[in-house]
Amino acid sequence: MAELLKVEALSAGYGEAVVLNNISLSLDEGKTLALLGRNGTGKTTLINTLAGATRQHAGSITLGGTLLHKLPSHERAGVGIGWVPQERNIFKSLTVDENLTAVARAGAWTPARVYEMFPRLAERKTNLGTQLSGGEQQMLAVGRALVLNPKLLLLDEPLEGLAPIIVEELLKAIRRITRDEGLSAIIVEQHPQAILAISDSAVVLDRGTVVHAGTAQELREQPALVDRLLGVSR
Numbered sequence: 001m002a003e004l005l006k007v008e009a010l011s012a013g014y015g016e017a018v019v020l021n022n023i024s025l026s027l028d029e030g031k032t033l034a035l036l037g038r039n040g041t042g043k044t045t046l047i048n049t050l051a052g053a054t055r056q057h058a059g060s061i062t063l064g065g066t067l068l069h070k071l072p073s074h075e076r077a078g079v080g081i082g083w084v085p086q087e088r089n090i091f092k093s094l095t096v097d098e099n100l101t102a103v104a105r106a107g108a109w110t111p112a113r114v115y116e117m118f119p120r121l122a123e124r125k126t127n128l129g130t131q132l133s134g135g136e137q138q139m140l141a142v143g144r145a146l147v148l149n150p151k152l153l154l155l156d157e158p159l160e161g162l163a164p165i166i167v168e169e170l171l172k173a174i175r176r177i178t179r180d181e182g183l184s185a186i187i188v189e190q191h192p193q194a195i196l197a198i199s200d201s202a203v204v205l206d207r208g209t210v211v212h213a214g215t216a217q218e219l220r221e222q223p224a225l226v227d228r229l230l231g232v233s234r
């Protein structure tokens with residue numbers, strides 16, 4: 001299987017502050033990686049660094065053979081990064097449809113396919129971003145990343161703060177995007193088992209470094225190991 005993403009000896013942070021130290025990981029095409037860790041361990045910083053929104057101090061990131069570190073954030077969509085940030089970042093003053101058509105690029109994922117996957121969004125095509133619930137905003141944020149037709153989808157806590165019924169809908173959609181459609185993804189999540197269920201591999205961060213890397217299956221089968229790695233006491 002071809003390697004899509006390779007991160008080598010990456011250090012990054014904000015200004016002079018270094019948050020990530022010596023991170024290395026890789027992801028093959030069509031695979032999903034669960035990025036786990038306690039609060040404040042650097043998961044969002046790693047996603048933001050892949051998306052070009054932090055300061056990279058050392059190391060390299062290669063996506064499909066292209067070195068990313070010289071590319072600013074707005075050019076990374078063009079080489080295949082589809083980023084759904086924690087704060088969702090939809091255009092709140094545009095309608096749902098305008099949000100999708102404003103960024104759509106040629107490829108298999110069209111606004112029509114996004115509406116087919118998220119019927120709630122189809123019903124709200126002409127509503128402004130400000131008129132959407134949190135769950136609908138998250139669906140729109142995922143849809144916006146999809147219509148970029150990325151090589152790699154970055155999802156930063158896509159289920160956070162959402163009602164259980166919406167969590168179920170989003171999990172179903174994420175499973176379809178990754179498992180059925182084969183889009184490569186990195187997913188940060190606080191609910192590890194929900195994401196491990198649809199991931200191939202897992203990386204656990206602590207204090208800005210990788211403390212565990214392996215298959216998702218081994219963590220699915222060893223909840224006690226997950227608890228230990230995430231510092232959960234039962």
Ligand SMILES: Nc1ncnc2c1ncn2[C@@H]1O[C@H](COP(=O)(O)OP(=O)(O)OP(=O)(O)O)[C@@H](O)[C@H]1O
Nearest residue numbers: 014017019037038039040041042043044045046086
């Ligand atoms: N904009 C910023 N400027 C300076 N430091 C930051 C900034 N954002 C995050 N940090 C610091 O970077 C470290 C890692 O934070 P990060 O948000 O990446 O962790 P996280 O694992 O995603 O946590 P959470 O699950 O709470 O989102 C923390 O110590 C945090 O204080």
